[in-house]
Amino acid sequence: MISATRTMLTCHWSARRIQRYLDADPAAPLPPEQVHRLESHLKTCEKCGATAEDYRRLRRALLLFAQRHALDPAVLIRVRVRARAEQLLSQNAG
Numbered sequence: 001m002i003s004a005t006r007t008m009l010t011c012h013w014s015a016r017r018i019q020r021y022l023d024a025d026p027a028a029p030l031p032p033e034q035v036h037r038l039e040s041h042l043k044t045c046e047k048c049g050a051t052a053e054d055y056r057r058l059r060r061a062l063l064l065f066a067q068r069h070a071l072d073p074a075v076l077i078r079v080r081v082r083a084r085a086e087q088l089l090s091q092n093a094g
């Protein structure tokens with residue numbers, strides 16, 4: 001029971017950091033100890049590992065789409081800034 005609760009809390013903690021971790025945005029880096037904790041969790045938690053893999057696939061698809069359609073880099077930057085802003089707002093709300 002305690003173990004399940006701890007895992008649930010770690011999943012919640014990880015879910016709030018996965019995108020930031022994958023973005024590796026130098027403007028908002030995760031502290032190294034959080035990167036270590038997150039990577040350890042992703043290796044052992046099937047659910048969070050699958051979530052991270054989904055995000056990776058989505059990022060690859062977006063990059064491919066941008067390359068194929070010669071998307072204006074400014075558009076991509078606006079989309080990323082907006083996604084980050086929404087992420088921050090949802091973190092503050094939760």
Ligand SMILES: [Zn+2]
Pocket residue numbers: 007010011012014041045046047048049
């Ligand atoms: Zn998890």
